[in-house]
Amino acid sequence: MSDKKKLTYSQAIEELEQIINEIETESIDVDVLTEKVKRATHLIKFCKGSLKTTEEEVKKALSEIEEKSAEEGLEGPFCHPGKTIEN
């Protein structure tokens, strides 16, 4: 899904609300109803899917930060998790 990367929850819900509003106010033509319902279904799927699936891209990004931090050679507590004080 190409829009998965770009589409945010905010955008998705905004678009979804707009479509449903259009349908509810019946400002929509029956001819394009199918198309709109399809899009809405896609958005719902996107939102629900994103909530519950592990995004590999995010994981990758987070691990990259890890690597960078290691390269930067952190000082203090970062390098020595063993020494961290137990709360």
Added chain:
Amino acid sequence: MEYFTLSELAYLIKSTIQSTLYDDYWVIAEIAQVSYHYNSGHCYLDLVEKKKNMTMAKMRATIWARSFSQISANFKALTGQELQVGMKILMLAKVTYHEVHGLSLNIKEIDPRYTIGEMMLKRKEIIEHLTKEGIIDGNKLLELPPVIQRIAVISAEGAAGYGDFQSRLNNNPYGYRFHYRLFQAYLQGEKAEQSIITALEKCIKHREHFDAVVIIRGGGSVIDLHCFDSYPLAKMIALSPLPVFTGIGHERDETVADHVANKRLITPTAVAEFLITRSREFEDSIDELKHRLIIKTNALIESEKHYLRTSADSFLTSTRNYLKTAKVALRENIRELQTKALTALKKPSVNIKEYEGKLGNASEGLIKNNRQKMKDFRKVLSVHPVHMLSMQTQKLENYKITIQLLDPQNVLNRGYSITYLNGKALKDAGAAKKDDIINTRLYNGSIVSIVESVREEKKE
């Protein structure tokens, strides 16, 4: 030369102190170091007075085990905190001197209200400063995304609070996925403030990967809030482009960090719960929209169907009605036609009868008429038969004379002749040509001759 042994001098000091500083004094000092001896139950402190980083005075102090448990409990109950480094305390102390251990303060009582006041004052000052700078609500004004899924965690690896946070997020009942990354920091002690600031700096540096920062810490036996009442940390939180949530395990007091954070939650579990609830609310709103979509779409389709059905029905009804009306009209037309045809047919039959009558009359008249004429003829015939006969005879005689005069024999008798060519009377010399055989009939007999020459004579 008079001299003291060290012990003699020590004794002198001791007795002097005992005789002149025998009262208990209320003293204000900052804790520079604190240690608790588990075996003895005594608490040893280093007290200082500082003025712009200069140490003005320094003294050791002891809280004996018999009073420590009561002092400590009271202090904790009122301040919500343990005695800790950096804290200013108001204590009732007696100056003691021990020949071996030296000068020390024996702390008999601590008034926690002073410490609270100090803490409050410090917080108030920081908050006022940030307010003056106009950044106090900076983090609160950040708009939160509907789902906070990628989280930068500032905590300590292995800390109970972080464990709670992880397990709550990972085992949420809705199956939501949260992506978090730990940024290690000390959360108490002298290094805490700086290490939290460093961690937050890193989070902000990688802000495109995160929806929010959470600062969490489990509420252990030792509660040190000192590091969260820090101006530099509070300022960094206020200016952070990422929303910051705190869950530093402290219910009663709101630290400056809590105050400037986007949201202050009590425990790490509460932070996790907040994030889960937010996702849940988002999913609920999606479900609600989905529900509305289904309801409305179905309603729309249903109404279209209904419209179609009604249209078809009304088309059928109106067609039926039309056909009915047309049938009636047709029947009427047929009836009218029949009536008219009958009337039309009746009219000529009347005429015919009239004509019949007329014809009958006329023919009767005609017959009568003719009969009369016949009668008349008969009368004429019977009256004039003789006269008629003689008249006819005379006429016949006249005709006989005329005919005799016209007989060609008579003409021939007078010397005329008729010439025939091929059996036909020759009237024009041009009709004959040389060597034609012509027959000339005379009154008596005829001559056959061959044409020698023809001479035409134009006749008008």
